[in-house]
Amino acid sequence: xxxxxxxxxxxxxxxxxxxxxxxxxxxxxxxxxxxxxxxxxxxxxxxxxxxxxxxxxxxxxxxxxxxxxxxxxxxxxxxxxxxxxxxxxxxxxxxxxxxxxxxxxxxxxxxxxxxxxxxxxxxxxxxxxxxxxxxxxxxxxxxxxxxxxxxxxxxxxxxxxxxxxxxxxxxxxxxxxxxxxxxxxxxxxxxxxxxxxxxxxxxxxxxxxxxxxxxxxxxxxxxxxxxxxxxxxxxxxxxxxxxxxxxxxxxxxxxxxxxxxxxxxxxxxxxxxxxxxxxxxxxxxxxxxx
Amino acid sequence: xxxxxxxxxxxxxxxxxxxxxxxxxxxxxxxxxxxxxxxxxxxxxxxxxxxxxxxxxxxxxxxxxxxxxxxxxxxxxxxxxxxxxxxxxxxxxxxxxxxxxxxxxxxxxxxxxxxxxxxxxxxxxxxxxxxxxxxxxxxxxxxxxxxxxxxxxxxxxxxxxxxxxxxxxxxxxxxxxxxxxxxxxxxxxxxxxxxxxxxxxxxxxxxxxxxxxxxxxxxxxxxxxxxxxxxxxxxxxxxxxxxxxxxxxxxxxxxxxxxxxxxxxxxxxxxxxxxxxxxxxxxxxxxxxx
Numbered sequence: 001x002x003x004x005x006x007x008x009x010x011x012x013x014x015x016x017x018x019x020x021x022x023x024x025x026x027x028x029x030x031x032x033x034x035x036x037x038x039x040x041x042x043x044x045x046x047x048x049x050x051x052x053x054x055x056x057x058x059x060x061x062x063x064x065x066x067x068x069x070x071x072x073x074x075x076x077x078x079x080x081x082x083x084x085x086x087x088x089x090x091x092x093x094x095x096x097x098x099x100x101x102x103x104x105x106x107x108x109x110x111x112x113x114x115x116x117x118x119x120x121x122x123x124x125x126x127x128x129x130x131x132x133x134x135x136x137x138x139x140x141x142x143x144x145x146x147x148x149x150x151x152x153x154x155x156x157x158x159x160x161x162x163x164x165x166x167x168x169x170x171x172x173x174x175x176x177x178x179x180x181x182x183x184x185x186x187x188x189x190x191x192x193x194x195x196x197x198x199x200x201x202x203x204x205x206x207x208x209x210x211x212x213x214x215x216x217x218x219x220x221x222x223x224x225x226x227x228x229x230x231x232x233x234x235x236x237x238x239x240x241x242x243x244x245x246x247x248x249x250x251x252x253x254x255x256x257x258x259x260x261x262x263x264x265x266x267x268x269x270x271x272x273x274x275x276x277x278x279x280x281x282x283x284x285x286x287x288x289x290x
Numbered sequence: 291x292x293x294x295x296x297x298x299x300x301x302x303x304x305x306x307x308x309x310x311x312x313x314x315x316x317x318x319x320x321x322x323x324x325x326x327x328x329x330x331x332x333x334x335x336x337x338x339x340x341x342x343x344x345x346x347x348x349x350x351x352x353x354x355x356x357x358x359x360x361x362x363x364x365x366x367x368x369x370x371x372x373x374x375x376x377x378x379x380x381x382x383x384x385x386x387x388x389x390x391x392x393x394x395x396x397x398x399x400x401x402x403x404x405x406x407x408x409x410x411x412x413x414x415x416x417x418x419x420x421x422x423x424x425x426x427x428x429x430x431x432x433x434x435x436x437x438x439x440x441x442x443x444x445x446x447x448x449x450x451x452x453x454x455x456x457x458x459x460x461x462x463x464x465x466x467x468x469x470x471x472x473x474x475x476x477x478x479x480x481x482x483x484x485x486x487x488x489x490x491x492x493x494x495x496x497x498x499x500x501x502x503x504x505x506x507x508x509x510x511x512x513x514x515x516x517x518x519x520x521x522x523x524x525x526x527x528x529x530x531x532x533x534x535x536x537x538x539x540x541x542x543x544x545x546x547x548x549x550x551x552x553x554x555x556x557x558x559x560x561x562x563x564x565x566x567x568x569x570x571x572x573x574x575x576x577x578x579x580x
Contacts, residue, residue, distance in 0.1 A: 006378070007376060007378070008404070010381050014381075014382055014386055014389055015385060015389050016389055016392075024401075026367070028367065028400065032321070033321060033323075035400070035401070035415075035417070037369040037401065037402055037415055039371045039403045039405045041405055041406070044406050077316070077318065079316070079326075081329045083411060088296070088300060091304075095300070095305060096304055098304075098305070099305050099306055102305070110316035110318065110325070111314075111316040111325070111327060113328050114294060114297055115331055115335070117334060118408070118409065119408065119409075125325075127325070
């Protein structure tokens, strides 16, 4: 169990009414929204050595939109909180990036906060509209369900390596800086499935997604390595690399057949743990707090 | 014009669809919610020298609930993002403070994020239910409107001074650490007024509230110093001290007569600027970015 899980357990024990905590998004049925919040810290989640301020703004909003897409809702509004030794140029470039993504995904920026801090930190809250959509929960997977994905795994980690080691590979670098999202596929899944499904984005890597779904749904997950969509040969990046923002979904076979654009990489069965080509996979979550 | 205004102007120019920015809360009519987000940074907004971790949690959530109360909505849900060199004890104590306030105000904690950072930073988003309530806008004040308040001004700044200079005055220290909020008065205003009103909380001080309302409503505001509710004799704290979280409201005379618990301190007239006892008041906003 890593530190983050330990902390989440403490939080759940301390709070009297935390029945919503577990998914990246909270689903407020009464209000017909899903809502998600994420923080990005300079030199922890991003470095100004490798990213321009505009690229930082873009990626920060994309990462948060991705959480809403993984819930099955339609991203609609965002609040942006920016802390740092803020300067005019940074603000302008950062918000130019924010604006590009907001326009592309038709999201309104409805507020936020600006404060002084030593290092840049960005906290974004995105609100999605859940009307006419079936919303995901990590608890929804069942034995017999298909594990399917959209997007390619490991490319973002490869892109970061290229930046760090000064390797010129625009393909991977672009996917690291400006990840591809899958709004159409998310919408189709949320509208066409008839059985409950469990969907996540691979912000913390493929195995992390499978582990969360497996744990919360109490199923064993079996995948085949050669079926995973990928362009890199680095196995560790494919399985554990974060920030690809691929969709990873567990859904019934009947529903799987209705959805175009996703690829089957495995299935759920009775038991526990993640198995790759019948060998148990080590769980390595992102250790933020070692 | 201070830096924060300059930055907000840049953001407004950079974003194509930012018609919501201006109030602390965004009002999403379509969804019947108001929503607000705020960041608190260690050694900028609070110091662990003067506050326990539990008190930090309490005050962080109170400050954000206050923004929703100032909008006129009913606070319902919160998302908590916590960054820092997080340790088990800190998490437990911080969330104990969060839980106390959440229980008192019947707020559900529905999610958040935990990340590593050098210094503690807290970003909280609170969602309010706006159904059956008239929502405030800073643009709503008109000439002839009454300026009225709930709560006492300057006590929080006085409490901070007591902590910093080791003066034993539990009254002011308590108000600094655990500010009083006015949910009943906010509810009455939101339900009983028939004309549009402009309400703010005095998180950045009384004059800041009056300045924002005056500027966005294009009215002159006149107040009498001796009518301002206060327990401290430090004039600068009363006018410019932050974190009292008093309600400051501009409302029609007809509506003012219906609301119990608020005190008239002045009125709006044609023109610009803030006048205290007929002398123009200097505007000193919180200079976060000097």
